[in-house]
Every structure is written in structure tokens, then in C-alpha cells.
Amino acid sequence: MGIKKDKRNYRKHSEENQELIKNSLLELGTGRSILLDNEDEIIAGNETFTQAEKLGIPIQIIETDGKTLIAVKRTDLATDDDARKQLAIVDNLATDKSEFDFELLSDDFDINFLEDIGFEKIDLIPKGVGENNPTEEWEDMPEFEQENLLAKNRVIVSFENDDDRFAFAKLIGIKMTRDTKSIWFPEKKPEAVKDFRYKDEE
Structure with a gap:
């Protein structure tokens, strides 16, 4: 053998x-x-x-x-x-x-395929790419206070079947699937972190 x-x-x-x-x-x-x-x-x-x-x-x-x-x-x-x-x-x-072995996976497969089957993109980035020292990077940076983005009010809505779920989605004008776990009303689009950059005002 x-x-x-x-x-x-x-x-x-x-x-x-x-x-x-x-x-x-x-x-x-x-x-x-x-x-x-x-x-x-x-x-x-x-x-x-x-x-x-x-x-x-x-x-x-x-x-x-x-x-x-x-x-x-x-x-x-x-x-x-x-x-x-x-x-x-x-x-x-x-x-x-x-x-x-994420480095080996990234060598052999397209990253979109790996994400589609459940891998997290952050795990697929080769080590050393984008790594830095947070303490050094934060020197001379402005003070920053994170806004509270949590919902102020929440309501649990239950459905007996998918037809009811989709009828509710149509009623409020928000797209929902069978896998939707939560929504914002009015609908809020997720903000992409890549769209935020620090600009020196001087």
C-alpha cells in the first residue's frame, strides 16, 4: 500500500x-x-x-x-x-x-471563492501585509471619541412563516431574506471603514 x-x-x-x-x-x-x-x-x-x-x-x-x-x-x-x-x-x-494554512490557501484559491465558502477576508491576508505598531501609529493623532451607534429602541417582530416575513418586508420597504437577523428602520446602509480617512487640517 x-x-x-x-x-x-x-x-x-x-x-x-x-x-x-x-x-x-x-x-x-x-x-x-x-x-x-x-x-x-x-x-x-x-x-x-x-x-x-x-x-x-x-x-x-x-x-x-x-x-x-x-x-x-x-x-x-x-x-x-x-x-x-x-x-x-x-x-x-x-x-x-x-x-x-491561510497562506497556502491564498496561493491556491481565488480570495472570492474562499470568502464565498465561509472564510473571513482578514484571515486570508498574508502575514506582514498591513501590519504595524499601533502605539507608534497613534503618535500625534487627534483625540477621537466614538459615537454610540447602538439602536436607541428595539422591537422583536415574529413571523409564522416566510410569506409573512416577506409581506412585512414589502410593507416597510426593506429587503429581507430568510437569513436576515436584524434590520434598521428607516433602512441604514453599512458604512465602509475604507471610506474614512484622517486628514491633517493644517
Whole structure:
């Protein structure tokens, strides 16, 4: 079996994360599977494979064309088993403890695509770009008092269905979608920070 690690792995694993995965495999056994392409290079699960290989855990490959969801069934675990409950936590925690390599992502993907699938633009800016020393930058700057932009009054409006939501939006003349969580009335357009610049009055 010639499984190869992903040459451009978009996940970074700290020592803590590596230790978590190793201990989970040792104490609770394997959980979710890893994913390979048709050249046996890992798509997802690089660190799990690394730790399993170090521990000498056998690996079984299930071939699929992506049209069938592969479910891994642990025949040794019952619903009320403590190990089963622990695995449910640790399996998800291991993912949370790792992080994306944003510089690598920015090299390989268009930033608009990354934003569309949920990444924050600030995370995708290469380190060193736009970084400065706040203390030095603030020297000789004018005093500034932030205006309170919070709403003075709030009212909760509930709808039984989407038709009612859209009828209300039409009534007040404000565009709303199924995902709209809050609105201003009258409508206020968000102010872009890039539009504000300090100008020396001298």
C-alpha cells in the first residue's frame, strides 16, 4: 500500500493536536475514515494517517466513485458505552484543535471563492501585509471619541412563516431574506471603514 501524504496540506497541526489524535487512536481506536484520490494521495486526514502509521494501525482502503457515502460502523461500541461518548467528543475536538494554512490557501484559491465558502477576508491576508505598531501609529493623532451607534429602541417582530416575513418586508420597504437577523428602520446602509480617512487640517 503506497499511501502518500498531501503535498499541499491546507491544515496545520500543533503538537497538542498531534498528541490528541495519537491518544484518541490509542485509547478509543479509529473513528472517521481518511480520504484518498485515485493516486493514493491523501485529500483529508493527513495527521490521522501519520499517527496511525506510527502506531502500526492497519489501514483498509474502500474504493468508491464518490456517489456512495461510506459509513464506518464500530461493531465494538454500543450507544451507551463510555468510549463511544468520549469518541464523539474527541473526534470533533481533534478537528477544532487544528487550523488552516491561510497562506497556502491564498496561493491556491481565488480570495472570492474562499470568502464565498465561509472564510473571513482578514484571515486570508498574508502575514506582514498591513501590519504595524499601533502605539507608534497613534503618535500625534487627534483625540477621537466614538459615537454610540447602538439602536436607541428595539422591537422583536415574529413571523409564522416566510410569506409573512416577506409581506412585512414589502410593507416597510426593506429587503429581507430568510437569513436576515436584524434590520434598521428607516433602512441604514453599512458604512465602509475604507471610506474614512484622517486628514491633517493644517
